[in-house]
Amino acid sequence: MDSPFPHYPVNDFGPLMKGIAIGVLGIVHVFLAQFAIGGGMLMCYFQWLGQTGREPLARKFTDGFFKFVVLVSFVLGAVTGVGMWFATIQVSARTIGTMVGEFHWLWAVEWTFFSLEITAGYCFYRYGTKLPDRERMTLLVIYAAASWFSLFWINGILSWQLTPGDFYETGNMWDGFFNPSFFPSVIFRTVTSMGIAALAACLVVNLMPEMDREQRNTLIHRAAYFLTPALAMPLLGVWYFWAIPADSRSWTLGGNVPMMMFFVLAIVCSMFIAVYALFGLIRARLYINGMTASLLVSLALLATAFAEFVREGVRKPYTLRGYLYSNSITEDEVARLREVGCTTDDPYPLRAADRYPNEQVAKGALVYRNLCSVCHTPDAANGLTHVTGTWTVSQRRMNIAKLQRTKPFMPPFAGTPDELEALVQWIGWINSGRPETWPESNDPETLREIQQWLDEVGTKSGLELLAEEGAH
Amino acid sequence: MDALFPFGFPEPTRFYLALYVATLVLHVVFMHYVLAGTAFLAGRGLLARLGIDTERPAYLLREWMPLMLSAAITAGIAPLLFVQIVYQERFYTANLLLFNRWMAILPTLLIGFYMLYLLKVNADVLKRPLIRQAIRVLTFVCFAFVAWSWTENHLLSVQSLGVWTEHYASGALMFKTPELAPRLALWFCGSFPTLAAWLAWQIRLTATDDEHREIDHPSVARLLAGIGLVGLLSAALCAAAYYAMLGDAERELMTGPPAGPWFIIAIVGAVIQSAGWIVIWKQNALPRGLLLIVSIALLVTLCGTAVVREAIRLARVDITTLYNAHTQAAAVSGLGAFVFFLVVNTALMLFCIRLVRTKVESRGTRV
Ligand code: HEM
Numbered sequence: 001m002d003s004p005f006p007h008y009p010v011n012d013f014g015p016l017m018k019g020i021a022i023g024v025l026g027i028v029h030v031f032l033a034q035f036a037i038g039g040g041m042l043m044c045y046f047q048w049l050g051q052t053g054r055e056p057l058a059r060k061f062t063d064g065f066f067k068f069v070v071l072v073s074f075v076l077g078a079v080t081g082v083g084m085w086f087a088t089i090q091v092s093a094r095t096i097g098t099m100v101g102e103f104h105w106l107w108a109v110e111w112t113f114f115s116l117e118i119t120a121g122y123c124f125y126r127y128g129t130k131l132p133d134r135e136r137m138t139l140l141v142i143y144a145a146a147s148w149f150s151l152f153w154i155n156g157i158l159s160w161q162l163t164p165g166d167f168y169e170t171g172n173m174w175d176g177f178f179n180p181s182f183f184p185s186v187i188f189r190t191v192t193s194m195g196i197a198a199l200a201a202c203l204v205v206n207l208m209p210e211m212d213r214e215q216r217n218t219l220i221h222r223a224a225y226f227l228t229p230a231l232a233m234p235l236l237g238v239w240y241f242w243a244i245p246a247d248s249r250s251w252t253l254g255g256n257v258p259m260m261m262f263f264v265l266a267i268v269c270s271m272f273i274a275v276y277a278l279f280g281l282i283r284a285r286l287y288i289n290g291m292t293a294s295l296l297v298s299l300a301l302l303a304t305a306f307a308e309f310v311r312e313g314v315r316k317p318y319t320l321r322g323y324l325y326s327n328s329i330t331e332d333e334v335a336r337l338r339e340v341g342c343t344t345d346d347p348y349p350l351r352a353a354d355r356y357p358n359e360q361v362a363k364g365a366l367v368y369r370n371l372c373s374v375c376h377t378p379d380a381a382n383g384l385t386h387v388t389g390t391w392t393v394s395q396r397r398m399n400i401a402k403l404q405r406t407k408p409f410m411p412p413f414a415g416t417p418d419e420l421e422a423l424v425q426w427i428g429w430i431n432s433g434r435p436e437t438w439p440e441s442n443d444p445e446t447l448r449e450i451q452q453w454l455d456e457v458g459t460k461s462g463l464e465l466l467a468e469e470g471a472h
Numbered sequence: 473m474d475a476l477f478p479f480g481f482p483e484p485t486r487f488y489l490a491l492y493v494a495t496l497v498l499h500v501v502f503m504h505y506v507l508a509g510t511a512f513l514a515g516r517g518l519l520a521r522l523g524i525d526t527e528r529p530a531y532l533l534r535e536w537m538p539l540m541l542s543a544a545i546t547a548g549i550a551p552l553l554f555v556q557i558v559y560q561e562r563f564y565t566a567n568l569l570l571f572n573r574w575m576a577i578l579p580t581l582l583i584g585f586y587m588l589y590l591l592k593v594n595a596d597v598l599k600r601p602l603i604r605q606a607i608r609v610l611t612f613v614c615f616a617f618v619a620w621s622w623t624e625n626h627l628l629s630v631q632s633l634g635v636w637t638e639h640y641a642s643g644a645l646m647f648k649t650p651e652l653a654p655r656l657a658l659w660f661c662g663s664f665p666t667l668a669a670w671l672a673w674q675i676r677l678t679a680t681d682d683e684h685r686e687i688d689h690p691s692v693a694r695l696l697a698g699i700g701l702v703g704l705l706s707a708a709l710c711a712a713a714y715y716a717m718l719g720d721a722e723r724e725l726m727t728g729p730p731a732g733p734w735f736i737i738a739i740v741g742a743v744i745q746s747a748g749w750i751v752i753w754k755q756n757a758l759p760r761g762l763l764l765i766v767s768i769a770l771l772v773t774l775c776g777t778a779v780v781r782e783a784i785r786l787a788r789v790d791i792t793t794l795y796n797a798h799t800q801a802a803a804v805s806g807l808g809a810f811v812f813f814l815v816v817n818t819a820l821m822l823f824c825i826r827l828v829r830t831k832v833e834s835r836g837t838r839v
Contacts, residue, residue: 008565008568011568075538075585075586076582078546079581079582079585080578082545082549083578086574086575086578089567090567093567097564100553100557101800102804103804103806104553104801105805105806105810108550108553108806109809111550111553112817116824120821122539126828127828135827138827139828173804173805347637349641351640
């Protein structure tokens, strides 16, 4: 993992932060994948209800529901899965590259399970109605187990990003895989999958023709039992939060306002669904019509969205904790980049370079592109000019020089004082409405001052600084 | 690099390169079905004008296409994994340079996928001939676009840093190079012999539903032979055109020790396939033994072509600079787990297929 710094061409996502672009796709993909996983289990349950004579309607439901699962999850799920991969490359090629390097065999394992899932799924899809019960059950169990194992494998890799455990000490891939948040997150996601599948089932039951209200009601209440494990979510949540690093936890508990908001919203949405399931569906045996079912599914999608946002967010400033920052620079490279600069070796020129008033501002744009653009835009979502709008020039210099102290979820500044000054001038230029001309600032005193701030704060991550101070 | 591919490389590189090529062939086998199959559906109106009956293959294609597309995508994930190990930075750089134009393959795949279901639906609006034909053409266009994207991305990934930075600075959406047309045409034409072999097996192995029962093999044997032969011939022409366009470095590797033997067996495979299809034409039947020979020859051609394709890339990429990265990748654990689950899950897949074949059959309806 000590390859020389790879310079990739960086794209401009317009007014969106890159995180948002990948976030939306990620939410859709996670939701669909969890629906497919829970769907597999739910169908095993219904097949059992049917073949043991407990529920005569169950078989009809299984066949109807499975068509739906295939149509949605094989198609949308598979394509958005590939999409996640491509989107991750767009946001941080180096992150996915490192993950592929470390875990490619586990991805290959996951691929064998995915192939099995597709095979068993299609066999059931095409021939399920012509098969005896025992064989139907066999196919469904294989399908459900294969799809759950996809979750199992991928969960290890993704949870490793935030909680690498002993991985960097031992270098053993399995230490990274069975990391501290592996079990809480895999169980949490399993429970979520069951809940999503149950809600989707309520929706599908309402869409099924030739069924009267009484029959629908019966099926809906069967499906509702899959929502009960969701009641354990608060406990599982606590377990998960206990497993992740304290600083990440603190972002959601007020350290970062949007993150805390999303966290609370995710909890509220999930609790609403769980309470409705317990009291409305199971205790009071209320009927869910298509409208209510859609509403509940949307609520689950929202909960997923908020939760995914938090999960992506709490990794900051890293994509691979303790190793790689969000802006694709490793912890170890910061010191060297402070000497040689982050723009020096970048072979990719600025696009439309002639729109900048002078070379210094142009360089500032490059520094922004390499160090900040993964989390900020110039003047739209999380716009750099907005977050620094009220500051004096000198405040900007100091707060950017001590970036990891300004907010510990930002990486340390990884460039020379000269580059930092260029960035500050670029921000000032945009704040002034991008005028045609702009003076270059070249006061050696300023650069000396910046250097001093950089030296004061050092090259360690903000999290480490906080931890050290906490320990004292 | 004087030894036969993949032997002329240090161990880790050889290993990953071989896996990459092998899994790519798997992808190609399914991808060809999708590409040529949707082209066939879009163009079958023309064949109908010539009085050729295409009902049976068209029915099979509509029925099987969603599964085959799933298979093509799933099989594509494996080479996608290995290409990221063998040529990581190049692959990512091409992805990033093409940006939105590259990401466009995702919505396109989705649209194409759902169009496949539309082809099967019998709603009244969809029965209007013009709408039917529009759906068929659009479906094909979707997958042709995806094929074009992969070729374009591949060609961009083997360029020099100078070309990359120039491309980046220009902000161009597409990467244009004269190589693109013959290369893409080769992929397209080459997909028809694969389609013909697939269809022949599907016709032999699947039951004819009631409405299709009266159509017997002979009427399709000639059609498939025709598809195979036209595909092989046109692919050979594209290959010649592409070869003429390549430089000395590429030709040296393609015909020299590393890939030359592969080149030869690719040609031999194509000749055997042609001979096989000619016999099928003459016999006007799809005998099992002959199909087996044609299919093996097809696989040989595909493997040979995949290696020759790699040789073109190796002529442009200094792979020695990547040895280190491959060695590092090979140092991680998990290979054992992969082999174990590959065996178990392949067995389970075969079990599922066997279960469906035996159990459904025993109830009277053949699969
Ligand atoms: C039906 C849709 C698809 C079609 C028609 C298609 C077509 C192609 C073609 C023509 C190539 C060869 C490119 C060249 O050598 O010039 C190719 C390569 C490849 N395809 Fe696909 N493909 C499809 C879907 C996919 C998907 C969904 C994936 C990934 C999951 C994938 C993975 C790959 C990989 C990894 C390569 C090798 C790329 C390289 O080495 O540069 N394909 N595909």
